[in-house]
Amino acid sequence: MGNPPKQFKKALILEDIESSNHWMSERLREAFPAIQVDQAFNLRQAWQYLKPSHHYDIALIDLGLPDGSGLELIEYCNQHCPQVLMVVVTIFEDDQHLFKAVQQGAQGYLLKDMEAEKFAQNLLQIAQGHAVLSPLFIQKIMQYMRQLGQSAACKSLPIVLPLTRREKEVLACLGRGLQVNETAEQLGISVHTAASYVKEIYRKLNISSRAEAVMVALQYGLV
Incomplete structure (x- = not known):
């Protein structure tokens, strides 16, 4: 069930290791068999591709680069070309940088050592509008949030969570890493209804990704 995958036409890869790229x-x-792929091996090359034209559908971004951080590209896309779906491809060396990527609006987090078929499947899920977060990523974010305590990223949230009981239940499921269809099954509701709850939660909390939803669920003790 769910929306058919969007047929991405143009992608940017920012990864300094040639074999991984x-x-x-x-x-x-x-x-996406018809996709055009531009390959950047450092931040300078990525700027050369991106700044003249913002016409990318998706960007796969490594954070650790020889001439800077992939976070710079994520921040730029968030401000100047928000239509680009940003996916961090990582080996989880730096939890703090992952947290910052969440704040900048990255839509997915894929592991470099993932099986090829699973990686391609996750790309298709992202194209369907799903934020793909591995269980390991959610675990890392949970650990990092608990170390931070009252995160500066969440200080703008209201003292009382402005959600209905059912919306809190849906948020708790997202916080545990469940997909929308799994949330629907868990709560005994339709996928369409679960998706509507997620949309309303995002609107009320002024967030735009599942990663942010995980952090809010942690902040309010729902996970």
Whole structure:
């Protein structure tokens, strides 16, 4: 069930390791056979591709680069070309940078050592509008949030969570890493109804990604 995958036409890869860059390019073409892929091996090359034209559908971004951080690209896309779906591809070396990527609006977090077929499937899920978060990513975010305590990123949230009982239940499911269809099954509601709750939660909390929803659920003790 759910929306059919969007047929991405153009992608940008920012990854300094040549073999990983080519591997991700192959996975993109498996998921979207007609896609055009621009490959950048450092931040300078990424700027050369991106700044003249913002016409990308998706960007796969490594955070640790020889001439800067992938966070710079994420921040730029968030401000100047928000239509680009940003996906962090990582090995989880730096939890703090992952947290900052969440704040900047990255829509997915994929592991570099993921099986090829699973990686391509996750790209298709992202194209359907799902924020793909691995269980390991959610665990890392939970650990980082608990270390921070009252996160500065969440200080703008209201003291009392402005959600209905059912919306809190849906948020708790998201906080545990459940997808929308799994949330629907857990709560005994339709996928369409669960998706409507998620949309309303995002609107009320002024958030735009599942990663942010995980952090809010943690902040309010729902997980």
